[in-house]
Amino acid sequence: MKVKNSAGRIVETEIAGKTIKPFAGAKKHTYNSKVISLTEALKKCGIKDGDTLSFHHQLRNGDNIINMTLAAARDLGIKNIRMAQTAMFNVCEPVIDFIKEGVVNRIEGSINGIVGDYISKNPLSFPVVLRSHGGRWAAIKTNELHVDIAFIGASASDECGNCTGIFGESAFGPISYSQVDAMHADHVIVVTDNIVEYPCIQQEIQERHVDCVAEVDKIGDPKNITFGTTKITEDPMKLQIAHDCVDLMDAAGLIKDGMIFQSGAGGISLAAMKYLGERLEEKDIVASTATGGLTKLICDIYKAGRVKNIYYSQVFDDYSVKFIQEDLGLPADIGHYADPTSKGRTIDGLDTVVLGATEVDVNFNVNVNTHSDGRLLHGIGGHQDTAAGSSLCIISCPVFRKTTPIVREKVTTISTPGDVVDAIITNEGIAINPKRKDLLEKIKGKLDVVPIEDLKNTAYDATGGPQELEFTDELVGITKWFDGTILDVIKKVKE
């Protein structure tokens, strides 16, 4: 069939078997500022009962955004929000009140400290769902976790929503977590305390995804956004563990030109980076790339020319925030870093990573979520992702802390399965996952290893063994493997 379209032309309505609509007129697109208040933004995005709201955690313990957003939602009479934050710190203690008031009734995202403690004792009607960084990205991408409104904190944004966390008074480092929220949420609100001239010159999130720019007084407290100067442990026992981590890398033949490495932000992991930097210097080796979280220690290795690229997804201290303002390096968003559904991830090239644990067990399973008293106090972070991505995943921990055995028969919660954990380095020796025969072969004659059971026995002898917990049937939370399957359940402990 043919019709006359609005430009006066006779056009087909079907081509190659497909219906095609006639041109119905063109109009000018207009440029409008998207800047409004947070409450107006909530209304404009049609917030309603039961919505899922997402947040990133890059403002860490200085974050104002979660609290102020939930307060604004409450003032609008909203109930039964599902939170989908990437993580939440003690500054979010008011979330407990929002739960009590019925504003929040579900959480899919990491919780740390005070709120975790509360929920451990007062489970929500739906268990908290804990995913790794990469697992969360995949869940949002595949719509397993659908976000109604994404809130993206930015230390600078233009009035169209092009924004960044790299500069501005409240700078916190790259907005690495929220790109997937921006792409898949129904509505996107950039929350900022710093409207800059258009176009914002760093564009981690672009206007194409942004509905509103909510201008607020302060997105966070700069003092608490970054951890301050990250301190290396001074405990000789822990320093020894850190040193042994580097010895293991070396014995495994990984300390060589072009190596790719990462560490977590714990005291032992940081010390390991210091020793790694020294080892690179001693052996006159230039590593290729440091991935993951950026710290002053990594910046120092980079400045010394001992690693060519900083390929980071978050920034852990204020030194590093300032550092990347001068030399951006290669920021990698979490999808690039760890999306398990992608065709290639930054961390798949990782030679070695040093990570921590609250507990490990004789099957090399690692717990980073719960304490041995059963309380859910931490998120998974990138633990699973880097463990599976690295050739050599090293867990560093003491065999016991105070009266609690850290190496045990069974971890309280499995955060990362033993299948992808290669070595556990403790103050009482190094245990290698017996499945890694190749690794055992490589280090033979270079380093002493001990059976993991020996480490457990040492821990049990020193402490009298683990506290036996009695659980109720109430679910506090679940841990998921990054492919979306259920790895473990966290149950409420009997009081």
Add this chain to the structure above:
Amino acid sequence: MKVKNSAGRIVETEIAGKTIKPFAGAKKHTYNSKVISLTEALKKCGIKDGDTLSFHHQLRNGDNIINMTLAAARDLGIKNIRMAQTAMFNVCEPVIDFIKEGVVNRIEGSINGIVGDYISKNPLSFPVVLRSHGGRWAAIKTNELHVDIAFIGASASDECGNCTGIFGESAFGPISYSQVDAMHADHVIVVTDNIVEYPCIQQEIQERHVDCVAEVDKIGDPKNITFGTTKITEDPMKLQIAHDCVDLMDAAGLIKDGMIFQSGAGGISLAAMKYLGERLEEKDIVASTATGGLTKLICDIYKAGRVKNIYYSQVFDDYSVKFIQEDLGLPADIGHYADPTSKGRTIDGLDTVVLGATEVDVNFNVNVNTHSDGRLLHGIGGHQDTAAGSSLCIISCPVFRKTTPIVREKVTTISTPGDVVDAIITNEGIAINPKRKDLLEKIKGKLDVVPIEDLKNTAYDATGGPQELEFTDELVGITKWFDGTILDVIKKVKE
């Protein structure tokens, strides 16, 4: 229900009404080079008869990739390919043979010159579908145009597929067109002649989207990749038109601090940029942003401090290729620039754009696709997008060329509808779209305007009027408005 998962934990199989799979084991992700030959890449991506293959045109008239890919497909016995290139130049003349051999039977994408001429005389069984830059992005994003295999030319790529067009011997500027192909095609092949150390430091396309990296001898001929030094017209008549363009901007009050401007790459448009730079200097004005294609003229204005940002989506000359290697500025991919389905586009803030035309008509419709003899010789480019995005869209052209009237009763093909065209500036005067009463008001007493009919009459008087074309019923192609509707049809001219 509860089951024991592969980590030995008893877990729920349903939570909050949703089925949840038990953990079934974890394995290490591995890092593998993706570098193979082009033919191997085609096989690995499962190329088959009828597939849609996409390409970008940033290698312009130096492009080797389209020809070598189609040759490789032909050698594998593949038939009935649909091409979805962003544009195609004379270097792609061999495509005519691929059409004759049945390797290619459909084209959705811009064609220029020789191939366009051939198809105008020998229409394919399916009409060529012409979309603007933004319209193509939207069509791929919404799956109106589904790509089976995207081929992304890169002047540097690491072996994982992180790649760029910014540096390397065959550098051509940013890969701005292919991000949407990378995200939505079933398979993605980076084609490069320059494998660099991992990680590639400019990452316009990231490994997460890339299946294979096809290593070839030469992605293109550097001499023909960029146009060489872009020349400003020396024709005094055209220089006058260019000067009048700037006078109109000025009279409309748009030449002021913070202005955002763009021009096409034609001779008059380029001259307008030269005069605009001079006017900024004279009036001591600092513009905010130059968008669109980058040329030496824009770089000069930027270096002189008369425009703060270069927010470009392609690079038109080799001077600019080298310029951005030193100062990257703000590259904006085509989605950011012009995706009509997005929540905000670079060009929506555009104050003014100077564009060319093969024909214009008394309804301010513009033709950039066909010549007055009916042959399809050009793509739409960003013409529609910038016309609709800008506050003042200026079309610059002479009233006639040789014996052909350019201003006419009806354009041969509507590429951009008159609804979004504000002014037509010719050697015989300035016509303003009568719908733009506000603009007429603003320039009253500052500039003389003439009715568009007068310009048409002048053209007809000088040339004897347009050649009347007789068309067959065979469809050569269609033009689409960027919302996916059909704007016009291009029919075969009777021989």
